[in-house]
Amino acid sequence: xxxxxxxxxxxxxxxxxxxxxxxxxxxxxxxxxxxxxxxxxxxxxxxxxxxxxxxxxxxxxxxxxxxxxxxxxxxxxxxxxxxxxxxxxxxxxxxxxxxxxxxxxxxxxxxxxxxxxxxxxxxxxxxxxxxxxxxxxxxxxxxxxxxxxxxxxxxxxxxxxxxxxxxxxxxxxxxxxxxxxxxxxxxxxxxxxxxxxxxxxxxxxxxxxxxxxxxxxxxxxxxxxxxxxxxxxxxxxxxxxxxxxxxxxxxxxxxxxxxxxxxxxxxxxxxxxxxxxxxxxxxxxxxxxxxxxxxxxxxxxxxxxxxxxxxxxxxxxxxxxxxxxxxxxxxxxxxxxxxxxxxxxxxxxxxxxxxxxxxxxxxxxxxxxxxxxxxxxxxxxxxxxxxxxxxxxxxxxxxxxxxxxxxxxxxxxxxxxxxxxxxxxxxxxxxxxxxxxxxxxxxxxxxxxxxxxxxxxxxxxxxxxxxxxxxxxxxxxxxxxxxxxxxxxxxxxxxxxxxxxxxxxxxxxxxxxxxxxxxxxxxxxxxxxxxxxxxxxxxxxxxxxxxxxxxxxxxx
RNA sequence: GUCCCAGUAGCUCAGCAGGAUAGAGCAACAGCCUUCUAAGCUGUCGGUCGCAGGUUCGAAUCCUGCCUGGGACGCCA
Numbered sequence: 037x038x039x040x041x042x043x044x045x046x047x048x049x050x051x052x053x054x055x056x057x058x059x060x061x062x063x064x065x066x067x068x069x070x071x072x073x074x075x076x077x078x079x080x081x082x083x084x085x086x087x088x089x090x091x092x093x094x095x096x097x098x099x100x101x102x103x104x105x106x107x108x109x110x111x112x113x114x115x116x117x118x119x120x121x122x123x124x125x126x127x128x129x130x131x132x133x134x135x136x137x138x139x140x141x142x143x144x145x146x147x148x149x150x151x152x153x154x155x156x157x158x159x160x161x162x163x164x165x166x167x168x169x170x171x172x173x174x175x176x177x178x179x180x181x182x183x184x185x186x187x188x189x190x191x192x193x194x195x196x197x198x199x200x201x202x203x204x205x206x207x208x209x210x211x212x213x214x215x216x217x218x219x220x221x222x223x224x225x226x227x228x229x230x231x232x233x234x235x236x237x238x239x240x241x242x243x244x245x246x247x248x249x250x251x252x253x254x255x256x257x258x259x260x261x262x263x264x265x266x267x268x269x270x271x272x273x274x275x276x277x278x279x280x281x282x283x284x285x286x287x288x289x290x291x292x293x294x295x296x297x298x299x300x301x302x303x304x305x306x307x308x309x310x311x312x313x314x315x316x317x318x319x320x321x322x323x324x325x326x327x328x329x330x331x332x333x334x335x336x337x338x339x340x341x342x343x344x345x346x347x348x349x350x351x352x353x354x355x356x357x358x359x360x361x362x363x364x365x366x367x368x369x370x371x372x373x374x375x376x377x378x379x380x381x382x383x384x385x386x387x388x389x390x391x392x393x394x395x396x397x398x399x400x401x402x403x404x405x406x407x408x409x410x411x412x413x414x415x416x417x418x419x420x421x422x423x424x425x426x427x428x429x430x431x432x433x434x435x436x437x438x439x440x441x442x443x444x445x446x447x448x449x450x451x452x453x454x455x456x457x458x459x460x461x462x463x464x465x466x467x468x469x470x471x472x473x474x475x476x477x478x479x480x481x482x483x484x485x486x487x488x489x490x491x492x493x494x495x496x497x498x499x500x501x502x503x504x505x506x507x508x509x510x511x512x513x514x515x516x517x518x519x520x521x522x523x524x525x526x527x528x529x530x531x532x533x534x535x536x537x538x539x540x541x542x543x544x545x546x547x548x549x550x551x552x553x554x555x556x557x558x559x560x561x562x563x564x565x566x567x568x569x570x571x572x573x574x575x576x577x578x579x580x581x582x583x584x585x586x587x588x589x590x591x592x
Numbered sequence: 593g594u595c596c597c598a599g600u601a602g603c604u605c606a607g608c609a610g611g612a613u614a615g616a617g618c619a620a621c622a623g624c625c626u627u628c629u630a631a632g633c634u635g636u637c638g639g640u641c642g643c644a645g646g647u648u649c650g651a652a653u654c655c656u657g658c659c660u661g662g663g664a665c666g667c668c669a
Contacts, residue, residue, distance in 0.1 A: 074611095079612070088611075088649070088650080092649095098649070102663040126612065126613070128612095134597050206669070210669075236668085327667055329667095341667095342666090345666095346667060351667065351668085356669095363595075377596090379669095380663075384596095406663085407662065407663070409662095411604095447605085451597065460618075465631065467618060469616095471634090472631070474631085478631080480629085481627055483628050483629090539617080540616085547631065550632070553628065554628060555628050566634095590627090592629075
C-alpha cells in the first residue's frame with residue numbers, strides 16, 4: 037500500500053467510526069464510506085457524500101447529519117487539518133500536507149515500480165488483439181487496435197493483473213488459399229506469362245513483391261512443378277513472409293506478444309471436433325438444409341449461426357469457437373478481445389458460444405476499437421498514394437513518427453470514433469500534444485544535468501521545505517495520484533486515462549518550473565529538496581509514458 | 593427494419609459504477625525569455641452537455657422515446 041492509499045484508508049476508517057457513533061442505523065445498514073477528490077481545490081483534499089447518502093436512513097436533512105458525523109469525528113489518527121460542511125451536505129476534508137513529502141520519498145524508493153499495485157489481485161487475463169489475417173499489410177485500424185491493446189496490457193500488468201498477450205493467426209481459412217493463388221498468378225506474370233488473378237485475390241503490392249522475389253530467386257522452376265505441390269509451396273511461403281512482416285511491423289511499433297496462436301493447430305490437434313462435440317452434447321447443435329447450425333438464439337443472439345456449410349467446410353465461426361474453448365481451458369479468468377468496429381456484430385454470437393460451452397458469458401469481454409478517419413489539410417485522407425489502398429501502419433509511422441502515432445491513438449477512448457489529424461500529429465511544435473509530456477521529461481533531465489555540474493544532488497532530507505510552495509504541493513498531489521490512475525485505467529479497460537493523466541502531470545510540472553527555481557547554489561537545502569521533487573516527477577512521467585509505449589527522451 | 597457506438601466550447605476530445613461553479617488541447621485575443629530547454633508559463637474569450645420526458649435530495653452521467661452521424665446485420669473472414 038502506498039502513502040496515499042494509507043491516508044485514504046485512515047480517512048475512511050475515521051469517518052466510518054464517526055458514522056457508526058452517530059447511530060443512525062445498525063451497522064449492517066450503513067453504506068460504505070466513499071471518499072473522492074473534489075474537482076475544485078477550495079473544497080479540500082477529500083470529500084465524502086456520506087451524509088447525503090444517509091438522508092433516507094437517518095430521516096434528517098443532510099447537513100444536520102453531516103454536523104453529527106463531524107462532531108463525532110476523531111481526527112487524531114489522521115493527517116486532517118480541518119473539516120467543513122459545504123454545499124448540499126458534503127463533508128470536506130483538508131489535510132496537513134506533511135504526508136506529501138512521504139509521497140516523494142516513496143517514489144524515489146520505488147523508482148520504475150512506483151505506480152504498481154495489486155488492484156488486479158493476480159487475476160489471469162488474456163488479451164487477444166490485432167489478429168489481422170496474414171494476407172497483407174496492417175492498416176490504420178490495426179494500428180489503433182495494437183496501440184490500445186498493448187497499452188491496456190501494460191496498464192493491467194502494472195496494476196497487478198497476470199496478463200498474457202496473444203495474436204490469433206488465421207492461417208487455415210480460405211483467405212490463405214486466395215493468398216497462395218494470388219502469389220501464383222503474380223509469379224506467372226513476373227515471368228511474363230499470362231495469368232488471371234483469382235476472384236477474391238489480394239491485389240496489394242506486397243503480393244507482387246513476394247512473387248517477383250520468387251521469380252528472381254527461383255526462375256521458372258515452379259512452372260514445371262505439379263500444380264498441387266506448387267500451390268502448397270506458395271501457400272506456406274506466402275504465409276511465412278506475411279507473418280514475418282506482421283511480426284516485424286508490430287515489434288517496430290513496440291508491440292510484442294507472448295503467444296502467436298495458429299488456427300491450423302486447432303485442426304491438427306482435433307480441437308475443432310472436440311468443441312463441436314461439446315456443443316452437440318450440450319444440445320445446442322442441429323442439422324438443417326444440409327448444414328450444421330449452432331442454436332445461438334438460446335443465448336440471446338439474433339439468429340442461429342451455421343457451423344458447417346452445405347459443402348462440408350467450416351464457417352469461420354466454428355474454429356473461432358474452438359479457439360475460445362482452448363483459451364478457456366488454459367485457465368484464464370478473463371478473456372479480453374479487442375475487435376475492430378466492423379466485427380462488433382459478432383459479440384453476441386461469441387458470447388453465446390462461451391455460454392453454450394458451459395462457461396460464464398461474462399468471462400469474455402470484447403472491447404471495440406472504433407473507426408479511425410485520417411484528416412490532412414482539413415480534408416479526409418483516404419488512400420495511400422503508393423498502393424491506392426488503405427493507409428498502412430508502416431506508412432503512418434513513417435509520416436507521423438512512432439511516439440506521436442502511439443500517443444495519438446491512446447489519448448482517445450477506444451470506443452469512440454476518432455479523427456486523426458495528420459497535420460497536427462506531424463507538426464514538431466507546441467500544437468502537438470505528444471511533445472508536451474516528453475518536453476517535461478527532457479526539461480527535468482536538463483535540470484538534473486546542470487545540478488550535477490553544480491554539485492547539487494537530490495536529497496530526501498529537506499522535503500519538508502517543499503511544503504512552502506503551493507505549486508510544489510499541487511505537483512506532489514498529482515504524483516501521488518498515479519497508482520490510483522493506473523488501477524482505474526486497468527479496471528475500466530481505459531488506457532486513455534493514463535494519457536490524460538500524463539498531460540495533467542506535465543502541466544503541473546511546467547507550472548511549478550515556471551516559478552520555482554530548482555538549481556540554486558545559494559540555497560542548497562531547498563535545491564536538494566526540489567531536486568528530489570523533480571527526480572520523482574521524472575520517474576512518474578517515465579513510468580506513465582512507458583505504459584503507453586511512448587519514449588521519454590533526455591533531450592529534445 | 594433490427595442491433596452496436598457516438599452526439600459536450602469554433603475544431604478535436606476528456607469527464608459518464610449519479611454529486612458542488614462541466615474540463616483540456618488546438619484556434620482567437622493580451623501579456624511573459626540578461627535567470628535551470630518559450631516544444632514553456634500567465635490571463636481573456638468561448639457551452640440550452642443533440643431534443644423531449646422520467647427516476648433522485650441531486651442527472652452530461654441512469655431509464656424511455658425521438659433526431660443526427662458512423663458501423664454491423666453472409667452457408668465471407
